[in-house]
Amino acid sequence: MSGQEMNAMSGIREVTTLATLPALRSQRLGPKAALIVRDEPLSYDALERRSNQAAHALRREGIHPGARVAVLGRESLDSLVLLFGVAKARAVYVGLNWRLAPEELAYILEDSGAQLLFVDEESAALVPRVFEKMRGPLPVVRVGAPLSAPGAFAHWCEGAAPTPLDMAYDPEEVVVQLYTSGTTGRPKGVLLPHRSFLAISHALEAHGECWIGWTEASVSMLFVPTFHIGGLWWLVRGLALGSTQVVLRSFEPATILSSLARYRVTHTCMVPAMMQILLGEPGIHQADLSSLKAVVYGGAPISTALLEKGRRLLGCDFAQIYGMTETGNCAVCLRPEDHQNAPASRLRAAGRPFPGVQVRVLDEQGHEVPPGTIGQICLNSPARMAGYWHQPEETQKTLVGEWVMTGDAGYVDAEGFVYICDRVKDMIISAGENIYPAEIENVIRSHPEVADVAVIGVPDELWGEAVKALVVKQPGSTLRAGDILRHTRGALAEFKVPKSVEFTEGLPRNAAGKLLKGVLREPYWKGRERRVN
Template sequence: MKDLYRPMFLPDLLIRALERNGHRPAVHIGDATLSSAQVREKISCYVQAFRARGLERGAGVATLSKNRVEVLFSMGAVMVSGCRNTALHPLGSLEDHAYVLEDAGIEALLFDPSFADHVQELGRRLPGLRLLSYGEAPVGEDLIGLAAAFTPQRLVAPQVDGEDISALAYTGGTTGKPKGVMATYRSSAAMAQIMVSEWQWPEEVRHLVCTPLSHAGSSIFVPLQLQGAVMFVLPTFEAGAVLEAIERHRITTVMLVPSMIYALLDHPRFAQTDLSSLQSIYYGGSAISPTRLREAIEKLGSIFVQFFGQTEAPMTVSVLRKEEHLVDDLARLTSCGRPVPWTHVALLDDAGNEVAEGEPGELCVRGPLVMRGYWNKPAETAQALDGGWLHTGDVCRADEQGFLTIVDRKKDMIVSGGFNLFPREIEDVISRHPSIAAVAVVGVPDEKWGEAVKAVVVVRSGHTVDTAELIALVRQHKGSHHAPKSIDVVDAIPVSPLGKPDKKALRARYWAGAERLVH
């Protein structure tokens, strides 16, 4: 009887969509165009390859790769096998990757051969890790060759419960180490349902993917397949290549972070490129400049849809719809929209009570979209889900029509170019340098990235320091996206009455005159 009311989870939805679309084009990548039936067959062979190597329901599988079609095959196979997925960001450091692989209990790492040297070192650090390469590589087994040995079979969804963990998505941590957000089959199905119903899709969806398939690109895979869309996949984001692809393939939809929108607007070929096919531009990941958003609307039309969410409640807690982008109202263009009907949202004070209309309060969320908690971190889980709400850490105001505007963050977090960065992780690296007596990291306004990482350091008496050396140190240990854009050397860092670094006072130096403390 327990199966009588079992809902459709992401593997069920993927299988149903691929079967329904049959021989319609599904993916265009490089010089290849694959139908839904061909994608389904490839996924089947990868499922069998996984099983041949002992990867079945509940096994932890991680991916480290640039965009290539095999990522889609293995991503689908992870879903259908009931494995637990974890994506490693291509810009991440060796140190962080090793921590995530060990913390998540990953059994197999799927990787692009261009990462072979990096992966070889990961294999040394984690000798029990199975390495499977997308093609021949100096290390690991060729996953493409392994999958090619199997004959396609019918796809069968795994027998899973809604609260089973479908993925661990790692986000920065206030304690200096990333923490794994437990996505469930319940939450991922809710995410897909919300995206399909709330993102104002055009009748014909020709979607350009220029973000990592293993991250944001994967979130949109099933919603696109459910609509019979065709995906056009670029290896990475490069403004000129994106403009060319939109014109050549008559792209109707694309998902971008604000810094990508700025890069397109500022590209020398923007005005000469035919972008008339675009019908929906989905944007999110960080706050957008209202003046640049108005410029984009004036040049491209009312085709912008903002989505707002976080890893703990992925992709879409609220939306700002096309018709709600009012170009003559900059206050509206700073809004992250109104809550979608599929979530409960409240603005709460520190005592857990709803604030009065127009007053700032922490954005808190309930509903099937919300994570199960943080992997192996019960104390942080309890704090995040205190009182039966997900506490997002974003401080918002709501106007009389219900439009939300983020005015500050309770979390000590920086959002730069769509990346969530936690200062503690950067401070821990800089403080290793023998010349540094004290360090504090904050986000400062930046026209390109939204917010930029700023490090403020005190140098030990009798020592000197090259700030470029500190930036390189962070890049080495945390990756380029964590590296400070600038470093200020000061005599002292302001402290609170308790003697702790006063981040609020420090940020105030760089945010003077700003109407809101996010950018």
């Protein structure tokens, strides 16, 4: 790390909690823009004052340490101020996925024991339907609403002091409760202490690594929702560094391009599917993207073709991160230097561990396996969760000592690079062979006429399960099933080659960009007691 970069990062280790972050940054950066939402800036000074007011208002409302406060809606200055107000009140922030159905939202509100619900204008109409499915309604405050609106956040905060509460804060205390996507069974509330959002940043600085060149002078853009660990972690890291965060309320390629130029954005993050869409936006060839220094992607590997297109059109570095809510977001990274002149096989790696993170791979008996052998990936990260809310048995299954059992199947090579093959539960067993769909997807995705792909196991009376590929073509493509089969046969063992290929207009994904494999499997396994053969 250069001396200039070290100076720009200095002080991040003094930020040990979300509660103290605004005050520490406002002391030095006062009038600098901390947040820009809907083209409205909020300075570090204002973030400190307004989050103090929110904390006092929460206490006035009867919210005491450990109480759950739920937030439903897209990002606004109000909702982001509230995050730090909740932290200052020593309460717990419960971010709700606004794409969920009323029944799912009702379950999370009741499971969390939320005492207060903050909701934006777009989600307000959903609230009565949610309350109908609960034992009773909650008090509601409107975020992102004008002062004149009934129950508006600004009006709710009126009269509250802009000074700090007289409280001490512990990095080990839970500050956020995020719910897993719930693609299988009921969602679980992941308990995240303050350190989950700051430990990796501290380790990077201690190790002398200015990750992707992100410093106080940077301007980052966020359009991943903050009810997802990736979006929330990205937001907190940027603020802890003292940089400016441009927060968009949704993924809109045209708005992203114009905002990149307008605010001279240097860093952003997305999933490869988002990148594919952004790079296909008609205005990208005219957009001024000269300020962009790095794009971080996650959720899936990147194809060589997409990486090369990104380099050509965006002209910046790329880094991949891997982690999960239970690990406090990223634990492993394929750094920019790992992308340079890398063979295609290296681009399929998730990367190497961040400083302070350990990785091991276990077989079904819990024994560590040698390099190159597939097993369950286990991570020991200083940012790991404290456990699952009110689910001690599930906690014991996932958090074994200091190790998070990820449920991902993969291996570590001789150089320490981690490769993710698939979710353990997504493994296809065909004729006694264990098949990992992600490996097949990586090969199919490398075909230049493939825009997206998902591989699933479908029932087969002879072999138990058969490999099926669901493929989205590039616009104008005349791709046929035989082309896909020939392409895979050149790179995969015969038993891994799909037995059928189906073309589709699109694939279902959650807000984090993750494929909803359960949705894809449902038509083929419907009516069967077991979802594997």
